[in-house]
Amino acid sequence: MKNDDVIENKNDYDCEEEEDDDDEIEKAHLLNVLKSFQGYGLMQLRQVAKWEESYTHIAPDILNVLGTSLDDHIQKLKFATGMNQQFLDFLIYPHLPKSTSEPERVIPTEWNGGKVRSTLLQFMREWSKEGESERNQSFPLIFKAIDEYLPLSLQDTVNDIHSSSSLTDSSKQDEGTYRPKILVPGAGLGRLCFDLAMRGYSVEGNEFSYFMLIGSNAVLNRMICAFSEDATDYEKKQDAGISEDQVGWKNWTIYPFIHNAANQVSWENMLRTVAIPDVHCTKFPDNWSLSMIAGEFLQVYLPQPESFDGIVTHFFIDTANNITEYIRCIYSTLKKGGYWINYGPLLYHYTDIDGELSVELPLGEVLKVAKYFGFEMLSHSTHSSTYCADHNSLMSTRYTSHFLVFRRPK
Structure with a gap:
């Protein structure tokens, strides 16, 4: 699509x-x-x-x-x-x-x-062979969690999350199968969305920045693989x-x-x-399901309660003016029994911008807020990561990123 x-x-x-x-x-x-x-x-x-x-x-x-x-x-x-x-x-x-x-x-x-x-x-970072090493710091972890908690074509597992009446055309493959619907806010140039969709999931990306939206539009619609x-x-x-x-x-x-x-x-x-790009973005299977929604995360998704089986936040939650409202929206937007998968640090992007609200909580307090809204934490691990780094440079910034999997109870 x-x-x-x-x-x-x-x-x-x-x-x-x-x-x-x-x-x-x-x-x-x-x-x-x-x-x-x-x-x-x-x-x-x-x-x-x-x-x-x-x-x-x-x-x-x-x-x-x-x-x-x-x-x-x-x-x-x-x-x-x-x-x-x-x-x-x-x-x-x-x-x-x-x-x-x-x-x-x-x-x-x-x-x-x-x-x-x-x-x-x-x-x-997103669309070249040179960026593969950075993507591999987080993408395999996300894919493994998605495969474990939201597997494709396992109707018994899916029925624990929603009733059959909630199925949409974009989420159906064949009779008796279902593609979990996954939201990726802060989608950037769309590579994580693309890779998830290519794995068979019904994916919706959300992005607020026109710089990113213009770029993702071009790479997904008007470019071919540089190595084909x-x-x-x-x-x-x-x-x-x-x-x-x-x-x-x-x-x-x-x-x-x-x-x-x-x-x-x-x-x-x-x-x-x-x-760029390092893959063929314009050749995809018949069951392809990927959409990109432009807009600010809270404005777009607070009015859409219980709409997604999974939400993947990748270097995203620290882009909020108020991280607690992001967590509230993530919980609201997930279906009961759905999963929130998060990877990244807590850089807090508005911390040095005059006139901008920046609610900055340490990780322990963020976890308390997630528990308050009702999330059950299923796993937590730390991983060293970089972002858009020149790995041949004499200097690089490394983050201790936290990989977290939460579940909204049924």
Whole structure:
């Protein structure tokens, strides 16, 4: 099922006037995100120019030692910036207002510029072979728990969670079988959702960030595996009369590590490429069931009680302004007898942002809140993990992530 068919915005508003105002705000925000993607190249070239100027302060005898490597490095950085910009332009093309003129590109704000750089790193983590080692820190644990607690095609187990009257068409495979319905909030670029759906589950991803929604829309609808035969003739799959730069199933090579010159072991490390995607996202089985819902988690799912057999939160619960409300919503949204599977640290993303609420509880208190709402904890383990890390860098941040499985009683 293609994202173009299923991406929805489920934010509800109290009255028509408020809805019109919010729609205009939402459109302005989307346009701002699109302009941030378009302005990436200008932002990065400004950084490259800053590095280039700093090298002019190196003493002449040292410059002789370095030879032409500095000039070569600067030129390669400029080329890499251009390649990244082409990729970002590909991501946003379907979402731009129709125009025949070249877009006016402006340097994005520091915040939005950081989001664009993070999007490139997120593609590395989720959709490349290089990111497989990070995915393997958590994905196998999640898959094992899902297989154990929400197995496919075991009707006796499923009947403990819901009655047959709750079955939906998207959750049925054959007579007497059922695909548990799983929600993945904070879905990012959609890889965890994709992998769960490919395992046979009925999966709904939820994402609030337009940076992530635009990226996931492209990778799930308009890209082919970088390592398949189709990668050499994708133009045959394009719509007639539309140039390959604008639309078409395509694979890409990006440079996600060029944004930081600190802690680099070599110029080559900074400039190494990543091929995406590493799997065929546009080829899926007949029983495929994946949807992506745009919207803020609480607004979308508080009005949907007892809707999912399982909820998987992966590096997500610490993105809340108020983590206790996330737990309340997770409990409410699960069916009775359903399972909550969580993996990640407690970074608390709003902790340093002025004007933003940030309820920050230690893990022990989080577990007390989960117990208060009624969750039964079935398992708890800790695991060392990284997130969007450059594993060739001289510095990396490691988290002690907690893997937790809860059950909502019947």
